[in-house]
Amino acid sequence: MTYSQITLAKADGLATLTLSQPEKLNAVSRKMIAEIKSAWEDIAADGAVRAVLLTGAGRGFCAGADLADPDRDTGPNADSGAALDKFFNPVIRTMRSIPKPIVAAVNGVAAGVGMSFALASDIAIAAKSASFLQAFARIGLLPDGGSTWFLPRLVGEQRARALAMLAPQIKAEQAKEWGLIWDVVEDADLMKTATDLARRLAGGPTLSLARIKEAMNRAHGNDLGQQLDLERDFQRELGRSEDFKEGVQAFLAKRPATFKGK
Amino acid sequence: MEETPVLSALADGVLTLTLNRPQRLNAMNNALIEAMNRALARARDDAAIRAVLLTGSGRGFCAGADLAGGGTVDAAAAEPPDLGANMDRIFNPMIRAMRALPKPIVGAINGVAAGGGANFALACDIVLAARSARFDQAFVRISLLPDLGGTWFLPHLVGDARARALAMLGTSLTAEQAERMGMIWQVVEDTALMDEATTLARRLAAGPTLSYAAIKQAIDAAATNSLDRQLDLERDSQRLLGKTADSREGVAAFRAKRPAQFTGR
Numbered sequence: 001m002t003y004s005q006i007t008l009a010k011a012d013g014l015a016t017l018t019l020s021q022p023e024k025l026n027a028v029s030r031k032m033i034a035e036i037k038s039a040w041e042d043i044a045a046d047g048a049v050r051a052v053l054l055t056g057a058g059r060g061f062c063a064g065a066d067l068a069d070p071d072r073d074t075g076p077n078a079d080s081g082a083a084l085d086k087f088f089n090p091v092i093r094t095m096r097s098i099p100k101p102i103v104a105a106v107n108g109v110a111a112g113v114g115m116s117f118a119l120a121s122d123i124a125i126a127a128k129s130a131s132f133l134q135a136f137a138r139i140g141l142l143p144d145g146g147s148t149w150f151l152p153r154l155v156g157e158q159r160a161r162a163l164a165m166l167a168p169q170i171k172a173e174q175a176k177e178w179g180l181i182w183d184v185v186e187d188a189d190l191m192k193t194a195t196d197l198a199r200r201l202a203g204g205p206t207l208s209l210a211r212i213k214e215a216m217n218r219a220h221g222n223d224l225g226q227q228l229d230l231e232r233d234f235q236r237e238l239g240r241s242e243d244f245k246e247g248v249q250a251f252l253a254k255r256p257a258t259f260k261g262k
Numbered sequence: 263m264e265e266t267p268v269l270s271a272l273a274d275g276v277l278t279l280t281l282n283r284p285q286r287l288n289a290m291n292n293a294l295i296e297a298m299n300r301a302l303a304r305a306r307d308d309a310a311i312r313a314v315l316l317t318g319s320g321r322g323f324c325a326g327a328d329l330a331g332g333g334t335v336d337a338a339a340a341e342p343p344d345l346g347a348n349m350d351r352i353f354n355p356m357i358r359a360m361r362a363l364p365k366p367i368v369g370a371i372n373g374v375a376a377g378g379g380a381n382f383a384l385a386c387d388i389v390l391a392a393r394s395a396r397f398d399q400a401f402v403r404i405s406l407l408p409d410l411g412g413t414w415f416l417p418h419l420v421g422d423a424r425a426r427a428l429a430m431l432g433t434s435l436t437a438e439q440a441e442r443m444g445m446i447w448q449v450v451e452d453t454a455l456m457d458e459a460t461t462l463a464r465r466l467a468a469g470p471t472l473s474y475a476a477i478k479q480a481i482d483a484a485a486t487n488s489l490d491r492q493l494d495l496e497r498d499s500q501r502l503l504g505k506t507a508d509s510r511e512g513v514a515a516f517r518a519k520r521p522a523q524f525t526g527r
Binding site: 067068074076077078079080081082084085089092093096136137138139140141142143144145146148149151152153155156157158159160161162164165166178217220221 | 366384387388389415418419420421444445446447448462465466469470472473474476477478480481483484485486487488489490492493494495496497498499500501503504505506508509510511512513515516517522524
């Protein structure tokens with residue numbers, strides 16, 4: 001697929017997906033979400049990709065669904081569930097299930113489903129000037145893209161309800177303080193910090209990172225007893241990997257490890 | 263004279279419920295809980311009510327179960343009491359009704375919220391507290407465990423580590439501490455509490471009611487759903503909301519850059 005709404009670049013095990021409609025603060029049109037979905041399918045299928053960096057071009061990260069999209073059905077029988085089923089939900093499911101870490105570099109406003117994209121990432125870093133907004137209730141909808149699930153887990157029940165019902169705009173520093181995102185850096189440092197981190201993960205023990213991701217996903221539905229069993233199973237499997245052997249040898253020799261993702 | 267344990271007033275779509283046993287810091291007796299249950303049924307059934315504001319009269323919000331005379335427990339009885347029976351009959355139905363109400367509930371916590379009173383407060387959707395208010399899981403001091411949903415609300419609000427400590431140590435929190443750990447939404451000055459809470463409740467009462475109802479239901483369901491199931495739930499709810507008059511009005515207002523006029527339909 002050739003892309004006109006996004007860019008997808010790959011180098012040294014890192015795939016960088018950039019939403020690229022800066023004049024619309026990267027608001028998501030039907031055309032853009034089709035490209036985003038295709039890009040995630042490509043990333044999932046490409047064994048050479050070991051980490052992903054997600055960001056937005058220009059001064060916004062993603063302003064949410066494009067309400068001015070000419071492809072949008074505005075008729076009285078418009079089905080707002082259909083686009084979720086066909087595009088948005090598969091994207092969120094892929095982001096959470098691909099066995100590769102995702103770093104979000106939130107360079108500006110992340111609103112509506114754009115905020116969900118940031119929260120679905122494994123590690124979100126925001127520029128100091130970025131902001132977060134669950135805009136849905138302002139247009140009579142509820143948060144989607146998984147945000148009704150992410151929010152209570154990230155910030156607890158009270159803040160989740162207030163963020164969803166009152167739709168306040170939250171600054172990056174507040175988001176960090178609440179545990180909504182991992183870190184905030186100066187605007188000028190964002191891309192370097194996020195890229196360095198994503199490159200480090202791309203050169204890391206990919207199987208370990210994948211199992212960490214899956215274990216964290218499953219912890220939410222497991223009781224502690226089930227989770228202890230899952231940790232045992234994953235640890236058994238990881239203990240047989242090449243990267244584990246390399247990690248232990250490097251540790252004992254006091255040298256940096258060279259991981260291959262195997 | 264017969265007391266009115268809960269005062270209710272309806273204005274601008276907001277049903278304000280005021281716990282009204284100030285001489286007992288609004289401690290809960292059966293009459294108070296029964297009155298709350300009647301008020302919540304009214305809030306559910308009356309379409310003119312689009313938000314609820316819950317507060318206490320006097321200097322306390324609610325001191326928990328009334329352990330003294332006329333309360334919920336007869337401590338002087340020879341047989342050990344069955345605390346579960348009354349929970350089943352009226353207390354748990356009240357918490358369930360608060361969470362199931364398809365309209366937002368704002369808590370204006372004007373003073374101490376202790377024991378069951380603390381968890382009564384935490385069952386509200388959005389909690390504002392006066393700076394002088396306190397949250398106190400007092401149960402362990404009388405050899406009980408947090409009830410009225412406390413053992414569920416606490417870990418979902420503040421995480422496991424803090425939940426266990428608060429329940430086991432019975433630590434009393436200031437409103438500011440509660441805000442900082444995400445147990446409540448916001449602390450406001452004592453003198454500003456009722457104004458701010460009323461403004462917030464009125465704003466919600468003029469908002470997209472069906473959207474708030476869907477948010478409440480979705481966030482409750484998220485606690486036990488996998489992400490996968492939650493994405494399906496969001497799709498189904500969004501599909502229904504997308505067909506509402508309020509959603510069409512919201513999008514039209516957004517595009518015309520004017521404030522939306524929501525009707526709750």
